[in-house]
Amino acid sequence: MAPLADLYQVSMAYGHWRAGRHRAPAAAELFFRRPPFRGSFALGAGLAEGLRGLRAFRFSAADVAYLRSVLPSTIDDAFFDYLATLDASEVTVTAIPEGSVVFARVPFLQVKGPLLVVQLLETTLLCLINYASLVATNAARFRLLAGPDMKLIEMGLRRAQGPDGALSASKYSYIGGFDCTSNILAGKLYGIPVRGTIAHSFIMSFRCLEEVQPRELPPRAGGDPVDLADLAVSWLQQVCDLLQTPPSKANQGELAAFVSYAVTFPCDFQGLLDTYCVRRSGLPNFCAVALALHQLGYQAIGVRLDSGDLAQQSKEIRGVFQACGAHFQVPWFGTIPIAVSNDISEQSLEQFRREGSEIDMIGIGTHLVTCPLQPSLGCVYKLVEVNGSPCLKLTEDEEKMTIPGMKAIYRLYDAAGHPFMDLMALEEEPSPSAGQELGIRVLGQLEETTKVIPTTVEPLHRTYFRDGQVCEALPSLPEVRTHAQASLNLLSPAHRRLHEPQPYPV
């Protein structure tokens, strides 16, 4: 694949080359200016893919021919020959480990190398890190809201920016704290647990019990097969008596679909309750089939709701499950997992928490993968040093100012183990030590000097790429996921808060 680059980067590369500055030593930093989603933090992600992009960085003969066709004809031929020789073998990259909590204006990636290559890498790195970090952060927020015990499923395949966007969404949602994905390809490629339920289309494809075939199921412990449809019909009568709802209101196509699914997956039976009326059809039909299965020694694994007031309905459903469990003496019935989906957002999770719910599992698609609260992280990649001189951009727009020079970055922890500040020091300044008083200035209040005494000091960056190769072992996806949760858990509650958090000083 040709390097991901915007055309102006190649034009400017020619400018540097013509000026003989293409090999000038340069350094750039990648950071975001404002934390996403009005929180205080982001999760840094996309590093492994960024490093892969670096290793593959190269213009093929076809790429060069294409560039020659679109750039001005005045360009010197030797420049194109030079482009064809480029790679990232002289580039060094340091970064915060993937999955770490990162804060605004603190570089989470630093790139050093020849000016021309450092500049050409801009879009590759931004493209691979921006969305990765955004969706990992979004997933982490859902995880913080849902609490550690809720099962979270990523279901965004059909809502992402095409197949590749969907795969990124699955991977980085997992890093951010989701448990599994519905996307088969993501499971296959990345080893993320995959999980599926049942769809309205399956339910709707049945009209009546006569369509169910086969309908016989042997008991789990062995023995003669039993007609599950007949068994379910007799249970439906009992369930309807208990729930005081007329059996005639239970949709026959839905019952047929449940029976068919149960015969097919007796150990993994689950129901989707809201194709027709939940209370008078979905719920009685599900209970009837689940109780019929129970009679044969099988246990249903869950239900899903995809419309209406999910928190309220989950409580009603839990009540019905408990009533059935007690009445028919089936203890596990009261704890059948309840899954919900349907346009779940942070607001939905807050509502579930406020109103209480009996939800065990949440499937999130659109609001996870498209990040509607802020669909782009807005990372930038800025030159901070060329030929040993720091670069400074002084515009009228203070937020767009760049802090010049290569920096060493330290995270300072307080006595309770919470990080309270990220410290950027020029590389030549002495490194801070635990327990020693430091004079610092906080960004945004540069005129004042403050003193702090950190209990622990952690240098944040490691060198990941040198001499064209990844030089630090990269953790596996589950390891990154574990690191992300650990990094989030260290945050003090004031910084972890998702709304109006205390700003994190830098």
Added chain:
Amino acid sequence: MAPLADLYQVSMAYGHWRAGRHRAPAAAELFFRRPPFRGSFALGAGLAEGLRGLRAFRFSAADVAYLRSVLPSTIDDAFFDYLATLDASEVTVTAIPEGSVVFARVPFLQVKGPLLVVQLLETTLLCLINYASLVATNAARFRLLAGPDMKLIEMGLRRAQGPDGALSASKYSYIGGFDCTSNILAGKLYGIPVRGTIAHSFIMSFRCLEEVQPRELPPRAGGDPVDLADLAVSWLQQVCDLLQTPPSKANQGELAAFVSYAVTFPCDFQGLLDTYCVRRSGLPNFCAVALALHQLGYQAIGVRLDSGDLAQQSKEIRGVFQACGAHFQVPWFGTIPIAVSNDISEQSLEQFRREGSEIDMIGIGTHLVTCPLQPSLGCVYKLVEVNGSPCLKLTEDEEKMTIPGMKAIYRLYDAAGHPFMDLMALEEEPSPSAGQELGIRVLGQLEETTKVIPTTVEPLHRTYFRDGQVCEALPSLPEVRTHAQASLNLLSPAHRRLHEPQPYPV
């Protein structure tokens, strides 16, 4: 690549297979329930890629092995053997031509074939069509707001959902009416015109004129090379006199960067004005270099602004260009194209129009590719017929109801040539004719019957896929783009309006 599918589709496929219903003739429709961005319409896009996905639809041996590892162990082995034989050779697809205006609830794709395959195709088609149509629609809205003469550049590579999302964004923005992209790879793969400017990092990489090398440029008409830096310095003095601004405020690094770029691209010189102060540095430096170039017979091609009040500044800049053009007798100087960028949204374009501006070209990234007004189109794919029986979903949520049965779809035009209604009729109903009175019911007001007399009737769907092959010649990307603009131009002003449009009846 394995088919794009959610796990539950394969589980349900097994259900159908076990029940012997996998080959039952079925039909599904793809549509959206609400028009995006609170407008009245969308542009249907992604058809060509969807058809490519159909042709490639197949489970490899590795895919099947993976599915076997994640699905319940109770599944019959013969099902996996069957999966390995599947393809789309028995599927027929009809659709509205790519790039057409489409309305809510009108299917823009209909799929017929064996139930199991029709259902497995759901996610593939949704994933390829949802984002494509969303971004094409978003681009079309920008085009409608900007008017036909504004140059629009897509610059979203670094803000999209990874490389593939960015390529989709470039392609479908082009279909929606953009002129070009900054993404080199999109240019190379799709033949979309690419266009680049110059970045702050290039400007910032220079400190002083001494760094510029080479600095000599021969006049366009031939002759001895001239030191462009010296020439620019002398012009800077004259420009500063005219603009009454002190030459000492013009940043020397910026001047150096402009001179270097001009020597490198004498026929394509452009300036980025806002690295330092626009009025006292960027503008005088640009004018000085452009006038120096002019003296040698070259013409600058434009400037770009990336911060501040863009509309207001564009007017000031135009004033300066006109003043320079008049004072130094350089007629083309007054019309140098002004490009702007920096987080441009629909609101920005409305503001430009309201306040007036001298902007000729707009670069749009984040707000184009991430569609923050609505980051997902929410297309759905619903079974409408199985085994000849229509499928109906009757939930408590009226908007989620499905209209059963296979439909023929006609667009009805009024005497002025504007489409005024899309008509869905069951396939067995007689087709409407131009000039004949029709009794119709409007969705949402089903109890009333209305009469309409269309001047023209257009059947909307064509058959694109049959017997495993694309059976209708697919138009080229520029042809689709032209069709999209024609389709938009037919819309009556009431439907074309981007805010509170008149709802389009269906």
